[in-house]
Amino acid sequence: MTEIRTARRSDDRVLADLDRRTWSPLHAVLPEPPEGKPFFDVAHPPEQHLVAELGVRVVGYIRLVQPVPEPCGAHVRQIQGLAVDTAARGAGVGRALIEAACAEAARQGARRITLRVLGWNSEAQRLYERAGFKIEGVLREEFYLDGQYVDDVLMARSLSRPAAPA
Template sequence: MNTEVTVRWSREEDIPALAALNNRVWNETNSPHVAEVTEAEYRERHAVGSGLVAVANGAVCGLIVWRTPSRMESNAHVAELAIAVDPDFQGLGIGRKLVEAACVEAKAQGKRKLSLRVMSTNEKAIAFYEKLGFRAQGRLVDEFCIGGRYVDDILMYKMLHDDAGR
């Protein structure tokens, strides 16, 4: 299957598809808090143009957003990522394209480091991030209790510069 994928900033007309993607992607394997969101809630949490969307064959199939992890100026060089790819479109390189585009945009915004959090139960995502050059930088042991089971939260990072062999 030949799927042409474009990555662009989110638009107002994407909101229904992005809210649906949000509700479809997150589950107890990859998120500590699963809750359906309405289009209005999604719009309130994610302003139009605040994230990059992947579009394949005319359909929104992925999203990547980032934020500065804290309000401290000393932390302003870090972008914390959140990424979602529709399960029907996984394995087509969409996640890679989203992360690569985010690297370019975050670097243009003066960011030096990308970080993310991934639950230890999401082994597929951990392997994906490692392939893209992310490294573990910490582990929050038994951070979440989901379905009666304790789950670790793994902190990962990728530097956007070439200093000191990092």
């Protein structure tokens, strides 16, 4: 059974290792994180992260932020990172993290939750669609990655309606 909890400062090393192991140009626009780089920093504190555990092992995380840190944007939260350990994929960890992030966003008073996903990452897009997210826009050729131009797909889900059935 997957347990979801808020990250703790003591999760830094295990999350940094997970982040490095799961890094891929399929989903990342930033370079691969270097060995020894802390996971948490001033811009990305533990309280912005939910952690998935199977037993006592951390197997995933999701980062949830208010993308526009002004009162006019207080009703929106954005997923700005999701990683699941390769060994735990297919066990519902990603979906559990997404649902926990939606519940946390609603608890914080958000009415909608958004995210951005690379156009070539169709597996992630399907995961988000199964969780009730809809494509709201596409920024064509927004990134040049690994020798190709890649679209930036903008997706969102209302938190005032229930998610689509699984």
